[in-house]
Amino acid sequence: MLAAIGAPSIDHLFxxxxxHLVKAPGSLDLPPALDEPGLIKHLHELSRKNVNMADLTCxxxxxxxxxxxxxxxxxxxxxxxxxTAYTPYQPEASQGxxxxxxxxxxxxxxxxxxxxxxxxxxxxxxxxxxxxxxxVGSTGRHRVAVSDAVxxxxxxxxxxxxxxxxxxxxxxxxxGGTAEDYGxxxxxxxxxxxxxxxxxxxxxxxAGARAQATAIGALLIVSADPISCALLKPPGEFGxxxxxxxxxxxxVPMGLGGPLVGLFTCRTEHIRRIPGRIVGRTTExxxxxxxxxxxxxxxxxxxxxxxxxxxxxxxxxxxxLACTVYMTTLGxxxxxxxxxxxxxxxxxxxxxxxxxxxxLKFSGxxxxxxxxxxxxDAVEVRDALIQKKILGGLPLGPYYxxxxxxxxxxxxETRKKxxxxxxxxxxxxxxx
Amino acid sequence: xxxxxxxxxxxKSIFDKSRxxxxxxxxxxxxxxxxxxxxxxxxxxxGLNLPEVAELDVMRHFVNLSHxxxxxxxxxxxxxxxxxxxxxxxxxxxxxFIGFAAIHPMQPVETLTGALELLIGVQEMLQEISGFxxxxxxxxxxxxxxxxxxxxxxxxxxxxxxxxxxxxxIVPDSAHGTNxxxxxxxxxxxxxxxxxxxxxxxxxALTKLLAGExxxxxxxxxLTNPSTLGLFEPNIEKICEMVHAAGGQVFCDxxxxxAMVGTTRPGDHGFDCMHLNLHKTxxxxxGGGGPxxxxxxxxxxLAPFLPAPVIRRDDEGKPxxxxxxxxxxxxxxxxxxxxxxxxxxxxxxxAFGKEYIADISRYAVLNANYVRARxxxxxxxxxxxxxxxxxxxxxxxxxKEFGIRALDISKRLIDYGFHPPTNYFPLIxxxxxxIEPTETESKETLDAFCxxxxxxCREAELEPDLLHNAPTSQVVGRLDETAAVKRLDVRSKHExxxxxxxxxxxxxxxx
Numbered sequence: 024m025l026a027a028i029g030a031p032s033i034d035h036l037f038x039x040x041x042x043h044l045v046k047a048p049g050s051l052d053l054p055p056a057l058d059e060p061g062l063i064k065h066l067h068e069l070s071r072k073n074v075n076m077a078d079l080t081c082x083x084x085x086x087x088x089x090x091x092x093x094x095x096x097x098x099x100x101x102x103x104x105x106x107t108a109y110t111p112y113q114p115e116a117s118q119g120x121x122x123x124x125x126x127x128x129x130x131x132x133x134x135x136x137x138x139x140x141x142x143x144x145x146x147x148x149x150x151x152x153x154x155x156x157x158x159v160g161s162t163g164r165h166r167v168a169v170s171d172a173v174x175x176x177x178x179x180x181x182x183x184x185x186x187x188x189x190x191x192x193x194x195x196x197x198x199g200g201t202a203e204d205y206g207x208x209x210x211x212x213x214x215x216x217x218x219x220x221x222x223x224x225x226x227x228x229x230a231g232a233r234a235q236a237t238a239i240g241a242l243l244i245v246s247a248d249p250i251s252c253a254l255l256k257p258p259g260e261f262g263x264x265x266x267x268x269x270x271x272x273x274x275v276p277m278g279l280g281g282p283l284v285g286l287f288t289c290r291t292e293h294i295r296r297i298p299g300r301i302v303g304r305t306t307e308x309x310x311x312x313x314x315x316x317x318x319x320x321x322x323x324x325x326x327x328x329x330x331x332x333x334x335x336x337x338x339x340x341x342x343x344l345a346c347t348v349y350m351t352t353l354g355x356x357x358x359x360x361x362x363x364x365x366x367x368x369x370x371x372x373x374x375x376x377x378x379x380x381x382x383l384k385f386s387g388x389x390x391x392x393x394x395x396x397x398x399x400d401a402v403e404v405r406d407a408l409i410q411k412k413i414l415g416g417l418p419l420g421p422y423y424x425x426x427x428x429x430x431x432x433x434x435x436e437t438r439k440k441x442x443x444x445x446x447x448x449x450x451x452x453x454x455x
Numbered sequence: 456x457x458x459x460x461x462x463x464x465x466x467k468s469i470f471d472k473s474r475x476x477x478x479x480x481x482x483x484x485x486x487x488x489x490x491x492x493x494x495x496x497x498x499x500x501x502g503l504n505l506p507e508v509a510e511l512d513v514m515r516h517f518v519n520l521s522h523x524x525x526x527x528x529x530x531x532x533x534x535x536x537x538x539x540x541x542x543x544x545x546x547x548x549x550x551x552f553i554g555f556a557a558i559h560p561m562q563p564v565e566t567l568t569g570a571l572e573l574l575i576g577v578q579e580m581l582q583e584i585s586g587f588x589x590x591x592x593x594x595x596x597x598x599x600x601x602x603x604x605x606x607x608x609x610x611x612x613x614x615x616x617x618x619x620x621x622x623x624x625i626v627p628d629s630a631h632g633t634n635x636x637x638x639x640x641x642x643x644x645x646x647x648x649x650x651x652x653x654x655x656x657x658x659x660a661l662t663k664l665l666a667g668e669x670x671x672x673x674x675x676x677x678l679t680n681p682s683t684l685g686l687f688e689p690n691i692e693k694i695c696e697m698v699h700a701a702g703g704q705v706f707c708d709x710x711x712x713x714a715m716v717g718t719t720r721p722g723d724h725g726f727d728c729m730h731l732n733l734h735k736t737x738x739x740x741x742g743g744g745g746p747x748x749x750x751x752x753x754x755x756x757l758a759p760f761l762p763a764p765v766i767r768r769d770d771e772g773k774p775x776x777x778x779x780x781x782x783x784x785x786x787x788x789x790x791x792x793x794x795x796x797x798x799x800x801x802x803x804x805x806a807f808g809k810e811y812i813a814d815i816s817r818y819a820v821l822n823a824n825y826v827r828a829r830x831x832x833x834x835x836x837x838x839x840x841x842x843x844x845x846x847x848x849x850x851x852x853x854x855k856e857f858g859i860r861a862l863d864i865s866k867r868l869i870d871y872g873f874h875p876p877t878n879y880f881p882l883i884x885x886x887x888x889x890i891e892p893t894e895t896e897s898k899e900t901l902d903a904f905c906x907x908x909x910x911x912c913r914e915a916e917l918e919p920d921l922l923h924n925a926p927t928s929q930v931v932g933r934l935d936e937t938a939a940v941k942r943l944d945v946r947s948k949h950e951x952x953x954x955x956x957x958x959x960x961x962x963x964x965x966x
Contacts, residue, residue: 056808072556103528280790341742
């Protein structure tokens with residue numbers, strides 16, 4: 024090969040790098056190479072240093088859920104044709120992926136009750152930040168209002184994004200676990216952001232939020248758990264302008280919270296402001312066969328550069344594919360069953376944990392999650408429960424200083440009655 | 456002629472396969488008491504227009520779709536600037552270990568010792584490879600990493616009282632589109648600096664941008680090295696000095712890190728920060744456009760502004776997640792970044808180790824120069840210099856003489872069983888073909904590709920319509936992108952399947 028190139032050595036190919044900047048091969052301070060059995064052994068040992076959900080019964084949610092993943096999901100997303108493809112810039116050789124993305128968009132828009140969805144964002148948090156920036160672009164206003172019942176990490180990401188663009192974020196305090204205090208709103212706000220079910224698991228009154236946003240001419244942005252939308256009246260039917268969410272509950276492992284997948288939907292009138300990729304259906308130039316292409320490309324950074332609607336390029340295609348396989352496998356009936364089992368298990372857990380000495384912090388209707396008020400410090404209770412192999416939830420003190428005695432408890436369809444009973448029994452012992 | 460015509464019919468939409476009442480898995484059975492849904496939830500939805508298919512339908516649908524999709528495991532994928540190297544399957548195996556896959560980001564950090572050790576392991580290896588003393592893995596993609604670097608730079612200027620004054624970011628005309636878009640995302644104005652005739656940054660133009668009053672407005676220069684022309688910037692140290700003298704910072708776009716792994720370190724070149732694409736350089740799969748996996752390296756003066764929590768070792772060397780970062784820009788993503796991708800990158804890095812890490816850049820550069828040399832007679836390189844990990848060729852002659860564009864050559868390549876290279880980027884090379892073979896391809900594969908390219912160039916002269924009409928081997932020919940925008944159809948308008956009772960589920964259906 025060197026002869027064909029006309030170079031005496033591989034080193035010679037690097038001759039344009041100033042010599043004092045070149046390292047000799049093998050001179051970096053790195054650990055020694057491992058063979059494949061060695062890799063497996065080492066990584067396995069590392070993985071065993073984590074306490075995982077086979078060791079504990081999981082009642083922790085807070086945006087990442089221990090849900091059932093049908094076997095079809097792993098089988099499909101492991102296929103090399105999908106796993107090792109690039110972004111489908113050559114549509115003729117990428118029809119398979121493009122069709123799955125079109126189907127993903129169709130299903131996500133349907134779940135949220137919205138007109139259109141994009142091909143995915145990084146995660147629910149950045150999707151929310153992108154939605155806020157889209158509202159700023161759409162209204163020309165530079166303030167956004169967000170309920171403090173929105174996931175605290177989502178609000179932190181929102182704040183970081185907005186800080187860098189000079190957008191002011193105003194936080195609206197919750198009242199009794201729901202976003203009812205809209206007193207700070209005025210027509211300088213680009214959008215009102217709520218989450219439903221919110222961080223506390225409480226189902227928000229979206230009709231009220233819609234009315235408040237409309238009154239000041241602002242967009243209503245809702246972050247919603249997609250599983251809940253299989254049963255609840257979806258945000259789109261309340262008139263939300265942009266609905267975003269985290270797709271992880273639909274077929275993506277918890278994996279320490281990454282990779283995730285952001286869902287992003289809006290009304291048709293906003294479609295030219297959407298960040299990221301969108302796939303559309305079309306026909307051949309010289310024929311009548313139908314096919315799929317990436318469309319509305321002039322919004323994107325590789326074409327519009329600094330005038331693009333966002334800097335996002337890579338999205339979460341493979342995780343979106345996982346969601347697509349999940350939504351297809353469970354379908355209409357399975358998703359409703361999963362959502363309903365979630366509700367039943369949650370209602371049962373609420374009753375049992377109250378019997379064990381907890382109290383419900385908020386009175387509103389909930390989906391899949393609720394705040395349990397304890398007689399003592401929630402961190403201590405959580406740690407004591409872990410000793411009994413139960414991951415009991417998230418202590419809320421670090422996020423809400425007045426909730427040091429509160430635990431956010433999640434109950435998915437994967438929990439069984441016996442596990443909930445065991446949690447209640449353990450809690451009773453811990454509180455005794 | 457080895458053209459293949461696919462006999463696979465294009466799969467129907469999943470919605471067309473839907474039949475009322477079918478479910479694609481054994482749905483979890485609920486054993487807690489029934490509830491009145493309307494009572495405990497409030498307003499419920501009426502319809503839910505999702506597919507209803509059996510498990511076999513699901514698998515056939517997606518397997519058939521995979522058959523009409525090209526990936527690295529299908530064949531050679533020389534997409535320039537994307538580093539489409541083989542993604543070792545052992546990475547997939549380790550990422551699926553339950554101790555990695557079934558852990559929750561908000562479980563107590565004391566129960567995540569292995570995860571923190573792994574994250575620090577990735578950070579430390581990337582620090583050594585990139586030459587930056589600090590690293591965060593919170594950014595989840597390349598553009599996200601660029602943006603995070605600019606946020607750190609912004610916070611740095613603010614802390615020095617120059618935040619209001621430094622409003623401008625300089626970006627070369629050859630840069631990826633994400634660079635100017637990320638700058639705009641951070642509220643910066645973008646100025647372009649041209650590339651000179653040899654393919655280097657135009658130092659005279661840069662001097663002007665940095666001089667006098669205007670120089671005081673410069674927040675940063677974003678530079679891709681090796682450039683998107685596949686060339687190493689020989690003046691890199693001088694460029695960094697010039698920007699620093701004007702009070703600006705220099706960001707390295709690490710998209711082309713594959714040319715440098717184990718051979719040279721951007722941290723030594725004078726850069727203040729850089730992003731790495733673990734999905735390019737460190738073999739985490741591209742997944743059809745994501746997940747990406749970003750990481751950013753930085754010098755000490757930017758470290759106080761790192762996104763919280765900072766994953767580091769405490770004084771005793773124990774891994775911790777440090778939330779006590781008063782000057783932090785805040786979170787850029789909700790948890791620890793793309794953890795399961797970090798597991799893959801860690802596996803990859805440990806497989807190469809100290810002994811073999813430099814092979815990555817050495818063979819990547821060898822392969823690119825080999826392709827460049829073999830194709831030089833038909834498709835001349837844009838610059839007469841050794842290339843790094845990718846070569847940029849121009850098809851200008853074919854356009855002038857035969858009306859054949861780079862796009863036509865690319866589409867014809869599909870008929871020969873290869874994925875096309877990148878076209879029309881960088882924007883400054885006419886009829887550009889950007890070929891990045893990567894280090895994981897054999898000489899036999901490169902020769903087969905070059906033979907096909909030479910044959911296609913011959914066809915361009917003798918049978919140009921073969922190229923104009925390509926591809927003809929796929930389930931569809933060239934698609935009408937203009938019509939896609941005009942008759943916008945981004946969502947299926949299928950009719951819902953009529954409601955049929957499913958025995959086990961219907962017992963507790965919504966009231």
